[in-house]
Amino acid sequence: MRSGAHTLQRPAAPHLSFGDLMQASGRKGKRVRIAKGQEIITAGNRHDKIYANHDGWLFRYKLLHSGRRQILDFILPGELFGFQAVLPSGALYSVATMTDAVLTAFPADAIDQMFDRSSRLSKALFRCAMREAAILGERLTNAGRRSAYERISHLMLELFVRLSSAGLVQGKSFHMPLTQELIGDALGLTTIHVNRTLRALREDALITIEGKCVTIGDFDALSALSDFEHSYLDGTELRRDRDAVRPVENRSGRPTRLA
Amino acid sequence: MRSGAHTLQRPAAPHLSFGDLMQASGRKGKRVRIAKGQEIITAGNRHDKIYANHDGWLFRYKLLHSGRRQILDFILPGELFGFQAVLPSGALYSVATMTDAVLTAFPADAIDQMFDRSSRLSKALFRCAMREAAILGERLTNAGRRSAYERISHLMLELFVRLSSAGLVQGKSFHMPLTQELIGDALGLTTIHVNRTLRALREDALITIEGKCVTIGDFDALSALSDFEHSYLDGTELRRDRDAVRPVENRSGRPTRLA
DNA sequence: CGCGGAATTGACGCACTTCAACACGTGTGG
DNA sequence: CCACACGTGTTGAAGTGCGTCAATTCCGCG
Numbered sequence: 001m002r003s004g005a006h007t008l009q010r011p012a013a014p015h016l017s018f019g020d021l022m023q024a025s026g027r028k029g030k031r032v033r034i035a036k037g038q039e040i041i042t043a044g045n046r047h048d049k050i051y052a053n054h055d056g057w058l059f060r061y062k063l064l065h066s067g068r069r070q071i072l073d074f075i076l077p078g079e080l081f082g083f084q085a086v087l088p089s090g091a092l093y094s095v096a097t098m099t100d101a102v103l104t105a106f107p108a109d110a111i112d113q114m115f116d117r118s119s120r121l122s123k124a125l126f127r128c129a130m131r132e133a134a135i136l137g138e139r140l141t142n143a144g145r146r147s148a149y150e151r152i153s154h155l156m157l158e159l160f161v162r163l164s165s166a167g168l169v170q171g172k173s174f175h176m177p178l179t180q181e182l183i184g185d186a187l188g189l190t191t192i193h194v195n196r197t198l199r200a201l202r203e204d205a206l207i208t209i210e211g212k213c214v215t216i217g218d219f220d221a222l223s224a225l226s227d228f229e230h231s232y233l234d235g236t237e238l239r240r241d242r243d244a245v246r247p248v249e250n251r252s253g254r255p256t257r258l259a
Numbered sequence: 260m261r262s263g264a265h266t267l268q269r270p271a272a273p274h275l276s277f278g279d280l281m282q283a284s285g286r287k288g289k290r291v292r293i294a295k296g297q298e299i300i301t302a303g304n305r306h307d308k309i310y311a312n313h314d315g316w317l318f319r320y321k322l323l324h325s326g327r328r329q330i331l332d333f334i335l336p337g338e339l340f341g342f343q344a345v346l347p348s349g350a351l352y353s354v355a356t357m358t359d360a361v362l363t364a365f366p367a368d369a370i371d372q373m374f375d376r377s378s379r380l381s382k383a384l385f386r387c388a389m390r391e392a393a394i395l396g397e398r399l400t401n402a403g404r405r406s407a408y409e410r411i412s413h414l415m416l417e418l419f420v421r422l423s424s425a426g427l428v429q430g431k432s433f434h435m436p437l438t439q440e441l442i443g444d445a446l447g448l449t450t451i452h453v454n455r456t457l458r459a460l461r462e463d464a465l466i467t468i469e470g471k472c473v474t475i476g477d478f479d480a481l482s483a484l485s486d487f488e489h490s491y492l493d494g495t496e497l498r499r500d501r502d503a504v505r506p507v508e509n510r511s512g513r514p515t516r517l518a
Numbered sequence: 519c520g521c522g523g524a525a526t527t528g529a530c531g532c533a534c535t536t537c538a539a540c541a542c543g544t545g546t547g548g
Numbered sequence: 549c550c551a552c553a554c555g556t557g558t559t560g561a562a563g564t565g566c567g568t569c570a571a572t573t574c575c576g577c578g
Contacts, residue, residue: 062400064486070400084389089490092393115381119374122381126374129388130343134351136395141321141329143402144447148566179524188403193566195526227323231348407534438556452534454558 016080016124018052018104024121025110034101040082041095047085049105053077056101057177061185062093071186073135074159074178078166080128083111099177134232143188146226148197151187154226156207160216161230173215275339275383277311277363283380284369293360299341300354306344308364312336315360316436320444321352330445332394333418333437337425339387342370358436393491402447405485407456410446413485415466419475420489432474 022029029052034040036056041047043062058075072093075081085091086108114121138158142151163174178186180194187194201207206222208215222228281288288311293299295315300306302321317334331352334340344350345367373380397417401410422433437445439453446453460466465481467474481487 068404070404115378133392145327145329
């Protein structure tokens with residue numbers, strides 16, 4: 001079912017759909033391909049686009065003067081990003097691709113349009129921002145008050161749930177293009193300690209990672225030990241409609257660089 | 260100047276004022292006094308009110324099954340809270356007072372009113388949520404990638420800046436009703452280590468805490484060592500107008516308990 | 519085949535925690 | 549009025565989770 005028309009009947013939790021954004025932007029969204037390792041948004045700069053991620057993984061991050069990096073969040077297929085970059089003070093953190101990715105870039109004023117034209121979409125945008133805050137709150141709790149073992153468990157469960165709402169899990173497994181370095185930078189750990197902790201989780205038959213494939217051995221045990229409670233992820237992701245997340249037909253094409 | 264009338268001329272960054280909320284709620288806001296140590300919002304429960312904090316300090320927090328506590332943020336005079344508690348999935352974290360406080364409670368549908376009636380207010384709410392996410396991002400970076408020395412420096416600078424935009428600093432000093440335990444729970448440290456680190460900061464003449472009064476010894480040095488960059492706090496706090504933050508006349512009255 | 523990024527493992531060090539005591543101020547009840 | 553409890557701050561000694569440094573192996577890819 002398409003969204004955008006019969007939405008006022010929906011009681012609560014209106015999702016934001018790709019079509020909504022397309023419409024609000026006057027169909028000005030432009031689809032682009034980005035190679036892995038490209039920076040889309042740079043901390044401190046103002047940007048005039050917001051993005052929908054169709055395919056690929058990205059991450060938001062900050063660099064400290066010491067060279068350390070903190071990853072704030074991962075951007076999975078079906079999610080929006082770039083709202084904060086249009087603030088007058090400039091982007092608070094950078095965004096980069098970790099795999100080849102397919103995005104749609106919308107002019108930033110599409111956001112203004114949405115606020116001006118539809119209270120339903122305004123609420124959906126607000127929910128988007130609230131969800132981002134909720135995820136960051138969980139990450140903070142991770143870094144502040146959980147052991148490496150608990151942190152990794154929690155992150156894997158979160159990815160599992162977020163990916164399943166995008167239809168990207170198979171049984172108890174999912175594809176995860178994260179290196180141990182990226183996991184460490186997201187959780188405030190070193191690569192080496194991530195490696196040791198993953199071994200422990202594997203030996204305990206809780207989480208197994210083979211190549212880029214993660215398998216959840218015991219969801220309930222992991223939830224219990226890491227205080228995972230999935231309600232903070234509920235129902236506010238970008239609504240998947242026909243255009244939002246679809247497999248890209250022409251995988252051989254050269255990725256585009258952003259202007 | 261009052262807000263609410265001539266807002267479209269304002270280029271960007273519209274603030275949210277207490278008066279806006281009052282108006283959107285049909286003047287249904289109720290002023291209440293709360294004693295220190297009271298829980299206003301309970302994680303997991305749904306609530307039907309949002310709050311403006313006039314006077315006093317509150318904090319958002321989560322409890323883990325192990326008993327550990329993570330404080331996500333402090334709520335200072337002049338700030339709003341409670342948006343997340345009206346989500347259908349229930350509050351993601353609890354909110355409690357750490358001092359006696361004076362709040363105004365608005366019915367939650369005042370939010371809906373604002374979205375339905377004014378795109379200016381919708382944008383302001385969105386900015387509120389973005390600011391919350393920005394603060395959480397900084398906290399995450401704190402906990403994940405900074406030493407105790409850097410974390411405490413960063414937090415004190417953040418409080419200094421946030422309180423100055425509420426007019427609550429005197430020179431290089433401000434009143435801070437935080438115990439060392441609360442600081443530790445906000446930064447992911449133990450009380451004992453907070454104590455030792457504060458001593459180090461005092462010996463280095465960077466930060467001095469006497470009783471509840473914090474003095475910033477060297478703002479620039481602290482900013483440099485902790486990567487503090489205040490733009491993430493800019494311009495989206497609750498706008499102070501005549502009603503928002505005012506000294507309470509009758510301090511002797513017994514604080515009210517919430518129903 | 520050879521290169522470079524990623525994973526793995528070991529030895530060692532340190533930042534922070536844990537456990538334990540004690541000091542200090544404040545409020546409260548006998 | 550003192551005794552006592554209690555919350556908060558302070559300090560010491562010892563333990564540990566995680567970081568740092570260093571080397572080796574594995575693997576995808578041009």
